[in-house]
Amino acid sequence: MNDWKQRTRLLLGDEKMERLSRAHVLVVGVGGVGAYAAEMLCRAGVGRLTLVDADNVQPSNINRQLPALHSTVGQSKVGILEQRFRDINPDISLNILPVFLKDENIPMLLDAEKYDFIVDAIDTLSPKCHLIAEALKRKIKIVSSMGAGAKSDITQVRFADISETYHCGLSKAVRKRLQKMNVRRRLPVVFSTEQADPNAVVLTDDERNKKSTCGTVSYMPAVFGCYLAEYVIKRI
Numbered sequence: 001m002n003d004w005k006q007r008t009r010l011l012l013g014d015e016k017m018e019r020l021s022r023a024h025v026l027v028v029g030v031g032g033v034g035a036y037a038a039e040m041l042c043r044a045g046v047g048r049l050t051l052v053d054a055d056n057v058q059p060s061n062i063n064r065q066l067p068a069l070h071s072t073v074g075q076s077k078v079g080i081l082e083q084r085f086r087d088i089n090p091d092i093s094l095n096i097l098p099v100f101l102k103d104e105n106i107p108m109l110l111d112a113e114k115y116d117f118i119v120d121a122i123d124t125l126s127p128k129c130h131l132i133a134e135a136l137k138r139k140i141k142i143v144s145s146m147g148a149g150a151k152s153d154i155t156q157v158r159f160a161d162i163s164e165t166y167h168c169g170l171s172k173a174v175r176k177r178l179q180k181m182n183v184r185r186r187l188p189v190v191f192s193t194e195q196a197d198p199n200a201v202v203l204t205d206d207e208r209n210k211k212s213t214c215g216t217v218s219y220m221p222a223v224f225g226c227y228l229a230e231y232v233i234k235r236i
Contacts, residue, residue, distance in 0.1 A: 004089075005045050017045055023236045024048040024093075026109075027119040028101060028131060030077050031055065032216065033145045034121030035066035036225025037232075041119075042085045044233050048093040049085065050113065051078045054100035064218050103130040110134050117232045120144040121225070125170075129177040136185045143231045146171045146191035148224045149214025150200040153192070157223055159231065162187040167195050190227040 003009070009017050023046050027038040030053040038051060055077050061068035067080040078096045085092055101109070103126055118135050120142055122128040128144070135142040144162070147170035162178075165171035168191045178184075200215030 008044055019236055020045045020233065021047040023116045024050070024114065025117045025119060025232060025236075026050045026052070026113075026115045027121065028052045029121035029123065030067070030081055031061070031121065031123065032064045032221030033148060033224045033228070034119065035077065035081060036222045037119050037121060037145075037228040038081060038225075039066060039085070039088075040226055040229030041232060042088050042092060044229070045089070046233075046236070047091075048095075050095040050097065050115070051081060052097045052099060052101055052109070053078050054098050064216050064221050066222075101127045101131070103127060106130050106134050110138055110140065115140055116236060118142040119228050119232060121228070123170075125173055125177060129174055129181065129183075132174070132178065132187060133181050133183045136183060136187070141235065142187070143228055144174075144187060144189045145224050145228055146174070146189050147196070147214070148192065148220045149216050150196035150198075151192045151194045151220060152197075152217050153194045154219065154223045156192045156194040157227060158191060158193060159227065160189060160191060162189045165189060165191045167193055169196065188231065190224050190231070 025041055025046055027034050027049060030038055030051055038049060057068045057072045057075050057077060059073055067077045072080055076098050078098050082094055082096045085094060118140055120128060120131055132144060146165060146168050162171060162175055171191055201212050203212050
């Protein structure tokens, strides 16, 4: 087989490629943001990925989510990505967990394996904050995605510590919850400085653990995912 990593190797060199091949990254949430982050890690040559997400593809996912096609509606997102990633890198080691992450099972997840990095792409507050808190407690490196919904300007996407974020409702909610949990360590995040469009947010009662649904455009979650992947790759 031709060396499919040759372009990446040309940029990064053998030593860095070897580090990537030995790395194990946990990606929690493989929706609009997380699936793109995971695929960029896979294509960069990360040797081992653990993917956690209980969701199946819904028609409303098709506008922005990597696993979502009309032909995949109803199928497991992590199952689709497993097939896709093995096709990209036949040597990859994949741990696929189609489970809904709850506060109480997060310690078990983090203690089950040794992770070099965690990508948090969860969009519900409680499990997101518990994952962050338990990762920081264990001194596992983590980068977290904040809100990409109701925004459309990719030039305003940034890396920051969560204490430096603004114009982001999810960041504010995460900061408050972590403070209540007495978690005060630094947390690297990807966020957007753009003001959310209030007309793109509607209240909902048909989604688990969500009080509202935000309008989205195809490229915005993908950009967030690429930022997360860059952060992880450069630090591995």
